[in-house]
Amino acid sequence: MAHIDLGLDEKAYPGIQGPLRFRPETAKPLGELAEVLLRAPHPTLTPGERELIAAYVSGLNDCDFCCSSHAAFAAAQLPTGMEFVDRVRADVATAPVGAKLRALLHIAAAVRRSGREVTTELVEAARAEGATDLEIHDTVLIAAAFCMFNRYVDGLGTWTPQDPEVFARAADHLVANGYLAI
Template sequence: MAHIDLGLDETQYPGITGLMRFRPETAAPLNALAEALLHAPHPSLTAGERELIAAYVSGLNECTFCCESHSAFAAEQLDGGMPLVRQVRQDPATAEVSAKLQALLHIAGAVQKTGRAVTPKLVEAARSEGATELEIHDTVLIAAAFCMYNRYVDGLGTQLPEDPTAFEQRARQIKANGYVG
């Protein structure tokens, strides 16, 4: 049971979905931000890579709902599927992703601790692996946004879905329609 009465069946609307129904006026901009960061066309980072950054930060924040959902969303869109997502969540430095994505994940991990942990050395390391200014910007923004989303979900004590396959079902919907579709 969430910390506040959402006025709905939380088993039907677990995690952030119940919160979005409780406050549709805040849900619209939150969904628009998720759409822009994770699903909308990007010149160089795939939707799967961006979802992977969200899943990684959510895991560091120990937000089970967001970590599991965005892990499923990333797995649905990455060739390596869930095994790759698990590798990244365990240790991005040894995961089978590009050196550029590893460097971006290190930046995301620094943001999760505090924005001030993003050092010129981390940024230069990402640049040296080919990361663009836009990719560095978007990595920091995804990580920062997911710190907020994670705290929103956990701060209100939301529930997990009763059926863990719900994440996979939602992943197919997100891949096809995005966050505002």
């Protein structure tokens, strides 16, 4: 049960969906932010890779709803699917991920701890693997935004489904319609 009365059936609107319906005036800019960060055209980072960053940070933050949903969204958009996403989330150091994306995930993990944890060495390591300033910027912003989204969901004590199929269906909807249709 959510910490506040959202005025709806929480099982029909799990995780962030309930709070977004509770405050539609804040839902609009939050949905727009997610759409731009995770789905808008990007010269190099695919939507699946950006969703993977969101899932990775959400997992580090122990936000079950955001981690499960964004892992499913990443898996639906990456050719390697959920097994790959799970391996990255379990151990980014040994996962079969490219060196550039691994370096960006290290930056995302640092942001999750504190923005001040993003060091010149982490940025230079990412650049050495071919990361651009835009990729570094967007990784920092995705990680920071997901720290906020994670705290929003968990701070209100929202309900998280336990059936992975719920997240797979949500991924199909998201891939087809985007964040503005949630």
